[in-house]
Amino acid sequence: xxxxxxxxxxxxxxxxxxxxxxxxxxxxxxxxxxxxxxxxxxxxxxxxxxxxxxxxxxxxxxxxxxxxxxxxxxxxxxxxxxxxxxxxxxxxxxxxxxxxxxxxxxxxxxxxxxxxxxxxxxxxxxxxxxxxxxxxxxxxxxxxxxxxxxxxxxxxxxxxxxxxxxxxxxxxxxxxxxxxxxxxxxxxxxxxxxxxxxxxxxxxxxxxxxxxxxxxxxxxxxxxxxxxxx
Amino acid sequence: xxxxxxxxxxxxxxxxxxxxxxxxxxxxxxxxxxxxxxxxxxxxxxxxxxxxxxxxxxxxxxxxxxxxxxxxxxxxxxxxxxxxxxxxxxxxxxxxxxxxxxxxxxxxxxxxxxxxxxxxxxxxxxxxxxxxxxxxxxxxxxxxxxxxxxxxxxxxxxxxxxxxxxxxxxxxxxxxxxxxxxxxxxxxxxxxxxxxxxxxxxxxxxxxxxxxxxxxxxxxxxxxxxxxxxxxxxxxxxxxxxxxxxxxxxxxxxxxxxxxxxxxxxxxxxxxxxxxxxxxxxxxxxxxxxxxxxxxxxxxxxxxxxxxxxxxxxxxxxxxxxxxxxxxxxxxxxxxxxxxxxxxxxxxxxxxxxxxxxxxxxx
Numbered sequence: 178x179x180x181x182x183x184x185x186x187x188x189x190x191x192x193x194x195x196x197x198x199x200x201x202x203x204x205x206x207x208x209x210x211x212x213x214x215x216x217x218x219x220x221x222x223x224x225x226x227x228x229x230x231x232x233x234x235x236x237x238x239x240x241x242x243x244x245x246x247x248x249x250x251x252x253x254x255x256x257x258x259x260x261x262x263x264x265x266x267x268x269x270x271x272x273x274x275x276x277x278x279x280x281x282x283x284x285x286x287x288x289x290x291x292x293x294x295x296x297x298x299x300x301x302x303x304x305x306x307x308x309x310x311x312x313x314x315x316x317x318x319x320x321x322x323x324x325x326x327x328x329x330x331x332x333x334x335x336x337x338x339x340x341x342x343x344x345x346x347x348x349x350x351x352x353x354x355x356x357x358x359x360x361x362x363x364x365x366x367x368x369x370x371x372x373x374x375x376x377x378x379x380x381x382x383x384x385x386x387x388x389x390x391x392x393x394x395x396x397x398x399x400x401x402x403x404x405x406x407x
Numbered sequence: 408x409x410x411x412x413x414x415x416x417x418x419x420x421x422x423x424x425x426x427x428x429x430x431x432x433x434x435x436x437x438x439x440x441x442x443x444x445x446x447x448x449x450x451x452x453x454x455x456x457x458x459x460x461x462x463x464x465x466x467x468x469x470x471x472x473x474x475x476x477x478x479x480x481x482x483x484x485x486x487x488x489x490x491x492x493x494x495x496x497x498x499x500x501x502x503x504x505x506x507x508x509x510x511x512x513x514x515x516x517x518x519x520x521x522x523x524x525x526x527x528x529x530x531x532x533x534x535x536x537x538x539x540x541x542x543x544x545x546x547x548x549x550x551x552x553x554x555x556x557x558x559x560x561x562x563x564x565x566x567x568x569x570x571x572x573x574x575x576x577x578x579x580x581x582x583x584x585x586x587x588x589x590x591x592x593x594x595x596x597x598x599x600x601x602x603x604x605x606x607x608x609x610x611x612x613x614x615x616x617x618x619x620x621x622x623x624x625x626x627x628x629x630x631x632x633x634x635x636x637x638x639x640x641x642x643x644x645x646x647x648x649x650x651x652x653x654x655x656x657x658x659x660x661x662x663x664x665x666x667x668x669x670x671x672x673x674x675x676x677x678x679x680x681x682x683x684x685x686x687x688x689x690x691x692x693x694x695x696x697x698x699x700x701x702x703x704x705x706x707x708x709x710x711x712x713x714x715x716x717x718x719x720x721x722x723x724x725x726x727x728x729x730x731x732x733x734x735x736x737x738x739x740x741x742x743x744x745x746x747x748x749x750x751x752x753x754x755x756x757x758x759x760x761x762x763x764x765x766x767x768x769x770x
Contacts, residue, residue, distance in 0.1 A: 227767075228766050228767035231766055231767075232763050232766050235684075235766070237684065237761075237762055237763045237766060238763055258688060258689075261683065261686055261687070261688050262686065262688075263686075264684065264685065264686040264762075265685065265686020265687070265688075266686065268686075270684055270685060270765075272681070272684075272765055272766070273766075273767070276677075276681045276684075276765060278414075278678060278681065278682075279417065279678075280413050280414040280416070280417030280418065281410075281413060281417075285413065289410070289685075290685060293685070293686055293687060293691075320417070336685070340685075340686070348766055348767065
């Protein structure tokens, strides 16, 4: 067990794909550390490897080189069952297109995550409280097809916190929303990240919301560079 | 399981359509099994219903009870060789006319000793008696459809002998012909009228029990009931054909359900990707899929059975239809098992979903 001040650490991550005879280096020796309560944005043109980066941080993909530490757990090339357990207990995903389950109400979406984590010993989160906090009390019993895009994305934010994760990973959370609603959504992520003291990484190409985050990194040609003067 | 049910409930229209297909398919196979049994019963009911375990018939009949012929004294010989009850049986197909009617009605006489154990189970009226003057008959209740009732007089068409209908029995058929029970005495009178040289003979001696080891008479063999039934004309050919159709249909309909489910699974691959991404393991997903298949199959089987049994109660008694509960249960269970087996296809597909499809701009 390693106790450290960072909730998520990516150390010297590289990811190569074999493309015919050529080797395609998507991520080249990338390192990133995020503390609790810190909201980090990763920007870059499409095709720059943002998705690959997020997949590796989210225990969906193993890097070719380097190590990922989430909370106190180091992910290596583990069997997929263990990665599933890490996603279940330590990672909160906010997906690009909300990706709620069409057959569950908002409250049930959240409860599903709580139920999945019944046995891990952490105190249960309260779904209704979280919905209220995000101004979704009226939508608790609504199915996704009865909600607006902004509401759905807020439910998705709430869901990401329900397993009391070490890190929140947001994949283009504003992509399907207009400017005003997109900004509201990022504001809410920020609010909850501070309130629950989580490390958060947001991958985005929406430069209008970057004033809300603590640190900005730019990913270009497989390399990650910190941008201090934004 | 909770998730499985919630999804079914949410996509009611889609799953009700599938459910209705399952119901129709299970109804179809149950109904077909009813017809198969009905046909079997139409051939063999009276032999099956009889309390006899073994029959003594002549060797040359080759297990075909209808062609057997035994002389009168075989009855006494058999009786002395077994501790079980024995009684004589004659079978003859002929025709009847009801009083005031010209139409001949197909009938098979079971000529028996009214005091023996082959005496029919009466559903209405009373059973036949041994009288020399007033001939009487107990008919299968399908004759009620011909407006014949207790107290009516029917006439044996070839001989013109008149008999009073004293009672009805049910479910008594032999070789697709409804059975009429008459006494051996009446049977002799009818045959003597047609052929004055007729001497009393039996087709078979029925034995109620299994003490048959010591029956050794020349020219005679002891045959068990199942063999007699199997050798009834047409029995095996009909049963093989229909049961073949039946089981092929059971397999096909369960496979169709599996394919439907597979198609739905393919439509939902992204949802399974979400569930995997938020940390749901394959065990839980498998439970969900199997849960849904079991719910769908079980409901279908129950409702399909209710419809089949409901339909059965409305069919005319002349229709060869008979639902055998143990066979229905076997079909239902096999149906559910095959359905579960085909759902493995869907499970395998879901197992291959990589949750990484959820990340990035792929809508």
